[in-house]
Amino acid sequence: MARKRFSDEDVLNLLRQFEVELSSGSDVASACRKVGISDATYYTWRKKYGGMGKSQLREMKDLEKENSRLKKIVADLELDKLILKETLDYLKPKA
Template sequence: MKKSKFTDSQIMEALKRAESGLAVPEICRDLGISSATFYKWRAKYGGMDTSMIARMKELELENARLKKMYAEERLKAEILKEAMAKKW
């Protein structure tokens, strides 16, 4: 996954500016992003604060690690199953 060039606090600042009444195209122009990016941020981070965003990112990383571990264990189980089938 590509790392964002914007920090959590910058994203939150942009969302707060939009809530305060600043036009979205103006915010996007200032930050150098597309309006689609802004609306993705709003859909993903709307209603959160910076600490909640950090926690969500930690959980996403942990989830990815656990998925990888599960896939490896599943592969090991399949290999053992095939080896046992050939042995008997």
């Protein structure tokens, strides 16, 4: 079976549909069958996106983007630090 990728917005919409299905008396397995995903996928999504709105999702994406940008900056600074340390060791007079 081909693997299908859902966008974050699609996941939020599907979770809302799940809530409607479950509130109408359906069980998790039949709701998953209707949407076409496994139970494990449902529980993973619920753990990650449960209770989240679209604005919170947007904020989470912005924070993840900012976090990756800051990690790149730290990596560059660490590399510069190592280069300067090696240069200093090379230029130190040997006794």
